[in-house]
Amino acid sequence: MHELSLALNVVDFLVRLAHDQGLCRITAAFIEIGEMTHIDPRQLKFSLKMASEGTPAEGCKFHVKKGRASIKCNGCGNSTVLDAKDMIAQYELKCPKCGGLDVEIEKGRELVLKRVKGSKKAVAGSGASSDNLSHADS
Numbered sequence: 001m002h003e004l005s006l007a008l009n010v011v012d013f014l015v016r017l018a019h020d021q022g023l024c025r026i027t028a029a030f031i032e033i034g035e036m037t038h039i040d041p042r043q044l045k046f047s048l049k050m051a052s053e054g055t056p057a058e059g060c061k062f063h064v065k066k067g068r069a070s071i072k073c074n075g076c077g078n079s080t081v082l083d084a085k086d087m088i089a090q091y092e093l094k095c096p097k098c099g100g101l102d103v104e105i106e107k108g109r110e111l112v113l114k115r116v117k118g119s120k121k122a123v124a125g126s127g128a129s130s131d132n133l134s135h136a137d138s
């Protein structure tokens with residue numbers, strides 16, 4: 001299961017982040033996955049929930065969304081953000097500028113952790129909490 005190993009990596013990172021920042025809990029994480037990864041967002045969310053059990057990221061709200069992929073043409077150097085629907089429909093990687101087929105995937109194969117919210121206080125129960133990194137009492 002590809003998603004599970006990714007989830008374990010993400011949770012591992014969150015746990016270290018919580019430790020470094022002195023956070024009791026990770027409350028939300030915003031993850032973007034590239035269009036070309038073939039990761040199922042729902043499967044990933046499920047895996048993240050499982051992987052985070054018993055860690056400071058337990059109960060964390062995981063937001064997973066697909067990010068746009070882009071290609072770079074080796075012929076003319078043009079870089080193009082792919083429209084997901086077009087790409088899936090024709091599944092052909094072609095430079096829209098010069099029509100060249102010598103293109104490489106520039107973006108879209110990665111998983112990016114865009115933003116993380118955490119709380120320095122222990123949260124009673126789970127659910128709605130507006131605590132975030134910029135809301136530290138000091």
Ligand SMILES: [Zn+2]
Pocket residue numbers: 073074075076077078095096097098099100
């Ligand atoms: Zn081109």
